[in-house]
Amino acid sequence: MTLPGGLSRLATGLQPASSQRSRRGVSATIAIGGGIVAFIAIVGLLSLVWTPYDPGGIDPTSRLQLSSSAHWLGTDKFGRDVLSLLMAGSRTTLVVGIVAVGVAALIGVPLGIMSAMTTRWWGEAVMRANDLLLAFPALLLAIMLTAVHGQGVVTAMVAIGIASIPSFARVVRSGAIGVMKTEYVLAARAAGRRPLAIAFRHVLPNVTSLIIVQASVSFAIAVLAEAALSYLGLGAPPGTPSWGRMLQEGQELLFVAPRLEVFPGIAIALAVLGLNLLGDGLRDRFDPRLRDRR
């Protein structure tokens, strides 16, 4: 499996050249990353209305077939069409990613902004609690939640979301601290604006770029986490198409039919690559220090 850290480093190495090349328009990094993400999203949407076969359709007569004109990517041990499973699995990946990132952003962003705007003790307390959560292994949190609430996609989404809160809170806080020091916030205070209005009208719009970048990075992490959870049998239950589940089900046949591992593996790697490229590209675009380097 591909590590997001390694990928982002690889992508970072590509950036200076690409940001130099395209000064105004969309950088190559964003174009490639965005293209991959859009492709997966379209496939996911398409699978709602059409897949070559029913992704849940078990057919004992056509088990473990190789690629053919009927089954482009072959079939698994239950005779299900791998391509159809992959297409339907992208849906789970997308939904888990969106909800997890949504949960993380909805809680992490206000926490970050609030702790940046206050000088009182609880602003600091929030961030220390944040550090505590950051230090807690996400997978362990997910296993705990599963033990309490039972296996399921919802549990996985919430667990991944909670685990992603700290990174949002941190990034937003650091950005918001910078915004709070600007003269336009001072001007807003000098104009009689109350803190809540300053948070919504002045701070939040000016950290949006940070939130977008963090969302794409967290999304990539959520994709990996969902795959890991489903692989461990803690995510998508049997019957729910999921890339992680496909890896798990194909594991016992690793030496008989390695393609059952390769195809979902490629799908996961591609999704993470696309999201990381998109995140890095957006960060370059929004970061004035990198943007001005021409």
Next chain:
Amino acid sequence: MSTPTTTPGYAGSPPPSPDRPAAPADVLRIDGLHVQVGDLELLTDVDLTVRRGERVGLIGESGSGKSLTALSIMGLLPESLEARGSIAVTGVGGRHTQVVGAAERELAAMRGRDVTMVFQEPMTALNPTMRVGDQVAEVMRIHHTVPDRRAAGARAVELLDKVGLPDPAEAARAYPHQLSGGQRQRVVVAIALANDPALLICDEPTTALDVTVQALVLDLIVRGVEARDAGMLFITHDLAVVASVCERVLVMYGGRVVEAGPVHDVFTTPRHRYTRGLIGASDLDLTRPDGRLYTIQGSVPSAGRFPAGCVFRNRCIHATVECESVPPWEGPGPEDGFACFHPVVVRS
């Protein structure tokens, strides 16, 4: 509290008042303001009055406490700083606010309505993610000086027109980055004047602008203030600007007011040694016998490093043992006088 009645001709010539009676025309009256952080005193015994229609300059080097004074008036001091003394603001319609110790709600009502500010840096004084017109309209909406959103938008365009932006309707839809520095500062001025404040505080409003634009923006500010018969506190280290804009001036150093008086008097016959040095250093025609410009020796110490007694004595060539105690204020009143044991002797 009675509403101060002001006559149009009053603006240019405030009557000299040696004993500072609590005239109803005072829009700002600071008495014995001290600001400190922990045991460190940042402002010491600052007295300052601004009347309606009066333009008062506050000059001094960076770190002398000018901006801190401005923030104190707005009640925007960081929470770690503690203010003592009295800052009385008489705002629009005679509304009275005692800034020191006021509740946040009371301060919010005063800021942007009775007292407004023009900031130094037009590049950062506007929110980059909001349209310029919305930012002008916002300050009127906060204080309900316009009936509704539509009226605020129309009034914003009108204000942008008044501050001399070409095609104000188009400018109102622009984002700050689409405007030049001078245009942005005009927008900041429009925001500051939108609610017809009683007092306008300008913190180095032209320092960041091109010289060619400076005069235009200054003129704009002065005309705006005169039209509203508002008081103005003008903070700068540019003495030439003070000379052309203000009627009275206060010289600050080390968190104290070291000299005060009418602009003409202070600039032609300075009494405090620091004022003398400041004016000498500002005059680029004046050179020493060796052909170099006059400077004040040394540099402004950081807060808390000022010497006890006369705060200027470690940079003053005239300092004696006497200067180790705080020099008393000499002069007819807080608006005209100085605090120096060895003043520049005026030969008449």
